[in-house]
Structures are given as C-alpha cells and as structure tokens.
Amino acid sequence: xxxxxxxxxxxxxxxxxxxxxxxxxxxxxxxxxxxxxxxxxxxxxxxxxxxxxxxxxxxxxxxxxxxxxxxxxxxxxxxxxxxxxxxxxxxxxxxxxxxxxxxxxxxxxxxxxxxxxxxxxxxxxxxxxxxxxxxxxxxxxxxxxxxxxxxxxxxxxxxxxxxxxxxxxxxxxxxxxxxxxxxxxxxxxxxxxxxxxxxxxxxxxxxxxxxxxxxxxxxxxxxxxxxxxxxxxxxxxxxxxxxxxxxxxxxxxxxxxxxxxxxxxxxxxxxxxxxxxxxxxxxxxxxxxxxxxxxxxxxxxxxxxxxxxxxxxxxxxxxxxxxxxxxxxxxxxxxxxxxxxxxxxxxxxxxxxxxxxxxxxxxxxx
Ligand SMILES: *[C@@H]1O[C@H](CO)[C@@H](O)[C@H](O)[C@H]1NC(C)=O
Ligand SMILES: *[C@@H]1O[C@H](CO)[C@@H](O)[C@H](O)[C@H]1NC(C)=O
Ligand SMILES: *[C@@H]1O[C@H](CO)[C@@H](O)[C@H](O)[C@H]1NC(C)=O
Numbered sequence: 445x446x447x448x449x450x451x452x453x454x455x456x457x458x459x460x461x462x463x464x465x466x467x468x469x470x471x472x473x474x475x476x477x478x479x480x481x482x483x484x485x486x487x488x489x490x491x492x493x494x495x496x497x498x499x500x501x502x503x504x505x506x507x508x509x510x511x512x513x514x515x516x517x518x519x520x521x522x523x524x525x526x527x528x529x530x531x532x533x534x535x536x537x538x539x540x541x542x543x544x545x546x547x548x549x550x551x552x553x554x555x556x557x558x559x560x561x562x563x564x565x566x567x568x569x570x571x572x573x574x575x576x577x578x579x580x581x582x583x584x585x586x587x588x589x590x591x592x593x594x595x596x597x598x599x600x601x602x603x604x605x606x607x608x609x610x611x612x613x614x615x616x617x618x619x620x621x622x623x624x625x626x627x628x629x630x631x632x633x634x635x636x637x638x639x640x641x642x643x644x645x646x647x648x649x650x651x652x653x654x655x656x657x658x659x660x661x662x663x664x665x666x667x668x669x670x671x672x673x674x675x676x677x678x679x680x681x682x683x684x685x686x687x688x689x690x691x692x693x694x695x696x697x698x699x700x701x702x703x704x705x706x707x708x709x710x711x712x713x714x715x716x717x718x719x720x721x722x723x724x725x726x727x728x729x730x731x732x733x734x735x736x737x738x739x740x741x742x743x744x745x746x747x748x749x750x751x752x753x754x755x756x757x758x759x760x761x762x763x764x765x766x767x768x769x770x771x772x773x774x775x776x777x778x779x780x781x782x783x784x785x786x787x788x789x790x791x792x793x794x795x796x797x798x799x800x801x802x803x804x805x806x807x808x809x810x
Contacts (some may be wrong), residue, residue, distance in 0.1 A: 468527055469605055469606060469607045471545060471547035471548075471602070472523065472527070472532060472547035472607045472608075473547055473548055473549075473550070473606060473607075473608050474547070474548075474550060474551055474608075475581045475609065475610050475611065476520075476551035476581075476609065476610075476611050476613045477551060477552065477553060477554060477555045477611075477616050478513040478616075479518065479519065479785070480520040480609065480611075480612065481512065481513065482518070482520070482532055482534050482549045483510055483534035484511070484535055484536045484537075484551060484553075485552050485574060486510075486511030487534060487536040487537055488536060488552065488574065488576070490553075492574075493553065493554070493573060495766060496511060496765070497509050497511070498765065500515065500764070501514070501515070502515070502516070503515050503771065504516030504517075504776075504788050511553075513781075513782070513784070514781050514786065514788055515749070515775045515781050516775075516791075517788050517791060517792070519791045519794055519798070520549065520609060522791065523607075523609075523798070523799070529546050529547060530546050532546075532549035534549050535548050535581075538588075544592075547607075548588060550581035552574050552581065553574070554573025554574045555573075555577055555581065555613065556578070556616045557577065557613045557614040557617050557642050558617050558634075559641075560572055560575040560577055563620060566621075568621070571620050571623070577641075578610075578613050578641055578645045579641075579645070582645050586652065589652065600653050603653035603654055604655045604656075606654065606656065607656045607658065608649050608656065608657045608658065609659075609660070610645055610646050610649065610658070610659045611660045612660040612662065612663070612725060613642060614638040614639075614662060615665070618631050618638075618662075618696070619665075622693075628692055628693070635700050636703065639700070639704050642659065642707075643707045643708065646708075646720065647711065647715075654718070655719060656718075656719050657718060657719065657720050658723050659704065659708055659720065659723065660722075661700065661704055661705070661724060662697040662701055662725070662726065663697065663725050663726060663729050664689060664697055664729050664730055665694070665696070665697050666684075666690035666691060666693030666694035667687065667689035667690075667694065667729070667745065667746065668780065669748040669751070669756035669758035671690055671693050672688075672689070672690060672746060672758075673754055673755070673758045673760070674760075677690070686733075687733040687745075687746075688733075689733060689746075694730075697726060705722050724797075724801065725798075728794045728797035729779075729786075729790070731797075732790060733745045736779070739793060741789070742777045743777040743778045744778075744779075745778075745780065748780040748781060748782055748783040749778035749787060750764035750765070750769060750771040750772065750775075750781055750782045751763065751764055751770075751783055752764075752768040752769035752770075756780075757783070758783030763783065764781070764783065765782075775787050775788070777789075
C-alpha cells in the first residue's frame with residue numbers, strides 16, 4: 445500500500461493528477477471537528493455558533509459561508525483536491541438518491557472524541573456545542589454503508605480504495621475542560637481516555653473494511669489566540685521566546701500526540717494489513733510560528749485576522765462575526781483566522797506538509 449500511495453503522490457507532484465490519471469482513491473471519508481467540518485454543524489442549527497453561517501466565514505475561496513470554520517478551504521479540502529476528488533459533502537446534507545460515492549464528511553464543529561455523557565458526568569455537559577461525538581459520527585457511517593455497497597465483496601473492494609481520516613478529533617475534549625478552568629494536570633489525566641476513543645473508532649473502521657487510514661494529531665494550542673488570551677500570564681518564563689506561544693499548552697499538545705502515536709503503533713501490530721498513517725499537524729504549524737515571514741505570513745502567526753481587539757485580536761465579547769469584530773483585509777498573511785481556527789493559507793501549508801510527509805515515507809511512522 446505504501447507503493448500505491450507513493451505513485452499517487454508521484455503523479456500529483458508531477459502535476460498530472462485528475463485529468464490524465466484516474467483518482468488513486470475512490471472516496472474519502474472524514475470524521476472530526478471544526479478543523480474539518482464542511483457544513484454539518486451549520487446544518488444541525490449551529491445554535492452555539494450561528495455566525496458560522498455568514499460572512500466573513502468563507503470569504504476567501506467560496507465567497508459565501510459554507511459552514512467551514514475558516515475564511516476558506518480546510519486541510520481536508522486540499523487533500524481532496526490533491527487526489528482529484530470533489531470536496532466532501534457534509535453527511536447531514538445528503539439527499540435520497542444523491543451520489544456520494546466519492547466520500548462523505550461526518551465531522552461536526554465542536555465534536556469530541558469522548559461521548560457527551562462523559563462531559564455530563566463531569567458536570568460540564570452544558571458547554572458542549574454538539575453531542576455528535578466520534579461514536580455518533582461512526583454510527584452515521586455505518587448507517588450509510590448499506591447505500592455505498594451491498595455484498596461483502598463489493599464493500600471490501602470499495603472501502604479498500606477509500607481513504608479514511610479519523611480526526612483531528614480530541615482537541616475539543618481538552619478545550620471544553622480548559623475553558624471551564626481545568627488544569628493542565630486534569631487535561632493530562634483525560635488523555636488516555638481520549639486516545640482510547642480515537643483508537644477504538646479507528647479499529648471499528650478497520651473492522652468495517654477500511655485499509656487506508658490517516659489519524660491526525662493535535663495542533664500547537666499554546667500558539668492559538670484563544671489560549672494566549674484566556675491564559676495570558678505575567679510570567680515571561682511561561683512563553684517560548686522563539687515564538688511567543690504558551691509553553692505548557694504546547695507541551696500538553698505534544699503529550700497527547702505522543703500518546704496517540706504510541707497507541708497507533710499498537711494498532712499497526714494488531715492490523716498489519718492496514719496502512720495507519722499518523723498525520724503530524726503540530727510540526728508544520730510550529731514551522732510557521734518559528735518563521736512566519738519566511739512562509740509568507742507577514743502579519744505573524746499569533747494575532748488572529750478576524751476578531752474584536754486585544755493583544756491577539758481575540759475578544760470573547762466580540763468574537764469573529766459578532767458586533768464589535770472585524771476581519772483583516774489580507775487573511776492570507778495571517779495563520780490564525782478567528783482566534784480558534786486557522787486561515788486557509790495556514791491549512792494549505794499544513795496539507796502540503798502532510799502530502800509531502802506521506803510522500804517521503806520514512807517520516808510517516810515516526
Ligand atoms: C445533548 O444531549 C442532551 C441530553 O440529551 C441535551 O439536553 C442537549 O440539549 C444536547 N446538546 C446539544 C448541543 O445538542
Ligand atoms: C472587547 O469587546 C467589547 C465589546 O465590543 C469591547 O467593549 C471591549 O473594549 C473589547 N476589548 C478589547 C480589549 O478590545
Ligand atoms: C512540499 O514539497 C514541495 C515540493 O518539494 C515543496 O516545494 C514545498 O515547499 C513542500 N511544502 C511543505 C509545506 O513542506
């Protein structure tokens with residue numbers, strides 16, 4: 445399967461994909477949260493975040509709000525483009541008789557890896573944007589499967605040629621806990637549960653017939669405007685002098701990623717026929733933070749493009765899209781879009797890094 449991927453990417457880099465060669469994958473199925481939601485949260489009512497349904501969200505590429513939490517395309521959109529496949533339709537938009545053989549997106553903004561009950565048990569259920577956790581999204585896939593293929597052999601053949609993205613997911617499990625005052629120690633204690641939820645879902649997909657799977661890790665949350673604002677510190681030592689990010693939260697994101705990588709290694713041993721790829725979003729995002737100018741981010745990576753003031757242009761009383769906020773003129777020079785989510789420009793860079801890393805397979809299983 446590695447050779448398979450190699451050739452896919454070879455053609456891609458040679459610029460001959462889509463027009464002259466058939467797509468290497470028949471379909472992409474995506475599970476996750478706002479990092480990859482292409483419309484499910486908006487379609488479900490978006491009660492916790494209605495501004496997602498209007499400009500400036502979507503201003504850059506689509507020129508209208510699509511439900512994507514960014515100014516434009518997301519990592520999953522760039523991946524679809526790279527494989528010559530259409531942008532993934534959100535599951536909740538599917539209509540009877542609609543063709544969705546090229547994939548479906550089950551991601552929902554605000555979704556968690558752990559089920560909603562976990563948060564209700566912790567007495568923080570009321571902060572959830574959605575109950576559509578990873579398990580719910582998995583149920584949606586299982587329900588849809590019978591309309592994608594019928595016989596076991598047909599399903600095996602079809603799913604074998606499909607690419608599955610399990611995440612990024614888990615970031616919100618930590619966000620919710622941190623935003624209601626959870627300490628980093630408490631966050632760390634929840635990592636094994638979050639990682640287990642991700643590997644269980646991955647296992648479940650393999651049992652359903654998935655063979656090609658990508659499992660992304662968490663972003664450097666210590667560099668995100670919302671964390672930098674909410675956890676602002678008078679102590680200079682709390683900041684990484686190389687980039688101005690909060691050290692403790694980045695160390696936490698790395699901790700989660702390392703635990704996830706370990707768990708995936710175990711999964712590879714249990715399912716040697718599956719190609720389980722860990723997608724490192726953390727490192728390319730850090731490269732941007734270390735050398736923003738070099739990568740074209742002339743407005744820096746810490747301040748968000750769209751917001752209502754403050755040192756990082758993130759103001760909880762005037763978040764992007766709300767009265768008192770405004771979007772920058774040049775979002776392609778920013779990495780952070782609305783304080784929480786990244787810009788299309790940053791997502792493009794991370795997607796390219798993912799495609800490149802997959803191409804040079806040695807770093808794949810790091
Ligand atoms: C999640 O489920 C709980 C319990 O059924 C319900 O009270 C709550 O409104 C739901 N939350 C969302 C955001 O849908
Ligand atoms: C945050 O937004 C509120 C409401 O618009 C405003 O009154 C306040 O001055 C803003 N804070 C900063 C730091 O800009
Ligand atoms: C990906 O590889 C291409 C071709 O070698 C290179 O030009 C580009 O800078 C790389 N992008 C990233 C984000 O690593």
